[in-house]
Amino acid sequence: MLDTGCSVQGEQGDIPKEHPVLKSEKEVLEKVKLEQYQQIASARDLTDEEFSSLKEAHDTPPSERYAMGKYRLMAVYNICDTTVVTAQWVADYDNEHEKKVYRDLCVLSTSKMQDGLNYIHRMEQLSLSYSIENTFEARIPHKLDDSQYIKLKYAVDILAACGFSGPFSNDTVTAQTLNDNVNQYWELTKDKMQHTCTTLGLKMPMPKKWVFKCQLGFLNMVLHSVLGMKIGSVNTRRKMYHLKHHPKV
Structure with missing residues (x-):
């Protein structure tokens, strides 16, 4: 097939990376992530018994899910001092590669x-x-x-x-x-x-x-x-x- 130099209009691939729509979407996603990191960092500290109980619960409110996320993250890195878990720390280390x-x-x-x-x-x-x-x-x-x-x-x-x-x-x-x-x-x-x-x-x-x-x-x-x-x-x-x-x- 010959390349005629034409492009199909309306495809997402043709939208410049700095397009206002894409930039706005990126900013919204970043804001959502930052809010999630802060929610995890600010969540209450769970005991082992409380975490086990919440795992068995069928309908867990968002605040408790954040607390469970904080508990799991601290367990992964073997952290006992909760002051370590800041929003920035969560942003840096709450990913599979880390x-x-x-x-x-x-x-x-x-x-x-x-x-x-x-x-x-x-x-x-x-x-x-x-x-x-x-x-x-x-x-x-x-x-x-x-x-x-x-x-x-x-x-x-x-x-x-x-x-x-x-x-x-x-x-x-x-x-x-x-x-x-x-x-x-x-x-x-x-x-x-x-x-x-x-x-x-x-x-x-x-x-x-x-x-x-x-x-x-x-x-x-x-x-x-x-x-x-x-x-x-x-x-x-x-x-x-x-x-x-x-x-x-």
């Missing part, structure tokens, strides 16, 4: 990094065996896009190869050591880059030449996607490198 990153960091930091990874692997294998034995369908954890182990392994392998003992280690490595480590790791994994990007849902970078800066940039993209962290220079002199956490991922 919860996943927190969960993964907890797994890797409770013991040696490799032990945590092995634990996840065993749990997925047990879950898979149980599903097969009981002929359960779907959500089979050996699927790449569902496997917590596969994604964590990408990050663990990068951290270990670059000289870091864990996600919260205070290790520092020299620029030359990091360069050598990255080059060595790169030779072993460069053919699997597309595979990694597909699994993590990342766009494959296409630099003209894979110099150290580009290599480290790709590894940081993986680390940030999985664990919300990057390998960065200690200062502007770029002679020493350490791990930097980015809480809002």
Whole structure:
């Protein structure tokens, strides 16, 4: 089919991004979200018994639903101090990606990094065996896009190869050591880059030449996607490198 250069009028795709209607809709949605965050933060604190009772209730008023949301959010992040739960905190951390990153960091930091990874692997294998034995369908954890182990392994392998003992280690490595480590790791994994990007849902970078800066940039993209962290220079002199956490991922 030839492209005549014509466009169909009236399609939403033809509306400019800065169109007043779209801008107004965006502002309304943002306002609704902010109100929800504030409602959760301001909700009353529930005891375990109160939460269990509300879960069994058939008709829960909005105020109690916000209180349940606050309870669940605090439980996810193991928070006891309710003053932490501000509207801004809820906005930053009440999303599935932040919860996943927190969960993964907890797994890797409770013991040696490799032990945590092995634990996840065993749990997925047990879950898979149980599903097969009981002929359960779907959500089979050996699927790449569902496997917590596969994604964590990408990050663990990068951290270990670059000289870091864990996600919260205070290790520092020299620029030359990091360069050598990255080059060595790169030779072993460069053919699997597309595979990694597909699994993590990342766009494959296409630099003209894979110099150290580009290599480290790709590894940081993986680390940030999985664990919300990057390998960065200690200062502007770029002679020493350490791990930097980015809480809002």
